[in-house]
Amino acid sequence: MSKQQESNERRDAKRELIVKSAIHIFGQKGFHAAKIQDIADFASIGKGTVYEYFSTKDELFLAVYDKWMDEFEAQMTASAEQHTNPVSKADALIDTAIDFYETHAQYASILLEFWAHALRSEDTHFLERIREMKQTLANLGEQVTRQLQSVKAFTDVDAVSFSRLELGISDGIFLQWILDGKAYSLRDAYKFRQSVIGAGLMTPAFRKVMSLKTKKHLKKGFWKRPE
Amino acid sequence: MSKQQESNERRDAKRELIVKSAIHIFGQKGFHAAKIQDIADFASIGKGTVYEYFSTKDELFLAVYDKWMDEFEAQMTASAEQHTNPVSKADALIDTAIDFYETHAQYASILLEFWAHALRSEDTHFLERIREMKQTLANLGEQVTRQLQSVKAFTDVDAVSFSRLELGISDGIFLQWILDGKAYSLRDAYKFRQSVIGAGLMTPAFRKVMSLKTKKHLKKGFWKRPE
DNA sequence: TTTTGCCGACCGACGAGTCGGTCAATTTTT
């Protein structure tokens, strides 16, 4: 191993340490209440050192989010690759997402702050990172949806729109679970959701009445791939 | 009209003015970046006067949220009362929600900040207000769901859980729409959601295979009324 | 000796909340 590499690794390790401390402190106090000094103290390094690795607090915040999203994407992708049968693949993805949400529940308020920050910030990196992550997950979802359609499990709903819808729904359920003080099982909520979406709520008779209307919507979707 | 009443009205009017200014400034800059001075300037009053009506910035923030939620609840309730037919009532509620979301889109980041704030704050008022609002809407949803069931439009899914699920989904779709930069029609997204949830995605054959599993979940639900 | 990484004292902007004072309207006194 070259000296160069060794030095790079040391640098990466320290950077990692700072990000981990930042996650801890941000998670505990929130972005605004968390002081750089707190993060430095927790990492047992000097405040100045933090600024050797990140030039602003915002940048550090972005790094924290990046780390989570990388991890989430990696877990979801790995989970998808472990299955060929689309039905079990879909189940596995949902399971993985729930696991991730549950282990990161304490950081939910950071997620909210991050989104709020992204919506307001001049710096487009924040929003870009969010959208990039969504795109990756949506691709995964779209692929699974198409597979489910090809084995005749799902009707020919617009796969792109459906996978986007799923992303929104997932976030919504997670958020609600957090705001409800985790008063119920997140897994139960997801299972319930899955059943509703899979089987639908209409009675057979009513479904027949509504069939034209719903078919149109399901085919049309709402989301178009941006050019 | 007594002098007393007149004075109270003047006070209420000024309070209202401050809250309105706060909405404007908070919406523009976010909770942390918004200065009390900004709000006072916008209302054309002195900074000290703001503190005659609200003893802390937090209290003012809560008042802003309160005003929105009162308005939202009122609109939803009014909307529900205008229909007796449950199918059109459900449509009307969704329409009203979309209208509200669309007109308040610019304040989405405040909503996120508020939630983050609520999750972290020592003061339980924030979370309580959120839950109170959710409860009101969930009751409305539950009622409509039961009506839909009584006219044999919906299967006998657990109405309490389903209305909760709907709340989570609604927020999720709204949030995603915002984060996606309002790149599509919110109404289309809701219509799509409605069709998916109504008709379900499974093919008839697959539905038959899964029927036992889904039935169990739909019946059981995930949300129990707290005692 | 030079370079690199590290450090924490220091700075200065900043903003929430305070408080002594003003003034216009109302009430009381003359």
Place this chain on the structure above:
DNA sequence: AAAAATTGACCGACTCGTCGGTCGGCAAAA
């Protein structure tokens, strides 16, 4: 009716702790 006294809503200059970011110097490595 005029003058005096009282009230309280309103104000903004000020205080004071805070914290992101800087920088000069130190120590270890090269």
